Amino acid sequence: MDQIPTEPYRAVVFFDRRELDKLLRLYGRMVAAGEWRDYGIGGLRDAAVFSVFRRASEAPLYRIEKRPALARRQGAWAVIAQGGHVIKRGHELDQVLNVFDRGRLKLVE
Template sequence: MTMMPPVPPVPFSRDDALPEQVSFDRAELGLILSLYGRMVAAAEWRDYAMSFQPGLAVFAVFRRTAENPLYRIEKRPKLRMKQGMYAISGEAGQVLRRGHDLAAVLKVLEKKLIRPID
């Protein structure tokens, strides 16, 4: 009976590697939560949820807890060199704004705070 020599392990290639978990950093969360606080004070938003997945981070805002999200603030680093890694999606899934700068992208939601005074 002959024994076979041990087979060395095959290293994983870069293509097989799992995408890195994406999250918002402290500065990004500061911008988002500042807007969220102002919208809660204006009684526009009531709840939020965050989701961190490989390749995507989402901050979803709700008018009521049991609804679909009113808006989704998304971060997709893969789109950094293309359209921009930040995007705001509406309730029906339409992209309201996309860009490279989170503060500029969030301005589309800040317009909701401006109301005429009667």
Template sequence: MSSITPIAPMPRYAVQVGFTRPEILRLMDLYGRMVAAGHWRDYALSFETTKASFSAFRRTAERPEYRVEKQPALRLKQGMWILYGEGGQILKRSHELVNILAPIERRLIKLIAD
């Protein structure tokens, strides 16, 4: 006779980090304004178990110019929002999305003013 080997139960659902509706609306608003200014042409969203990210590209084939990540595990430490530059360097960390987007919005004002 053969023996039956029990298999470990699968988790009911995998926890996935995502953006809330106000967060995604804020990101898409900034993206739309940058597209209207002729600076960005494409974006990407990535949702993983530990982080969610929004990347903005000048052209599709390049590295993202900016990447905004939400890592809830860091919310009690350095802040769950991180802004990365094109080279992958951390430009800013904060507990609020508004503070992360401020340097990009300042750049947008300079683009329109020129």
């Protein structure tokens, strides 16, 4: 006999078309600058994650996360560095992605 799930169904969080377009434009600029080389996208129950890599075999340099549960408090968007440090958090994607503009963040080897 099949078991009935006790937890209500929760949809997977993912990026909409406009958000994904902004993320891929940023990715294209950073690839052209030689900073990034690969990316990965994941949709989870509580977050959508866009990860960028210097090399595909390494841990992600940055994760850009969308967590709708935090939208009313800290903001749904966050840029998280390789060590897990939150670099920027906010309510709007454009505001959070500004951290990558004008040389604010550089890869240090």
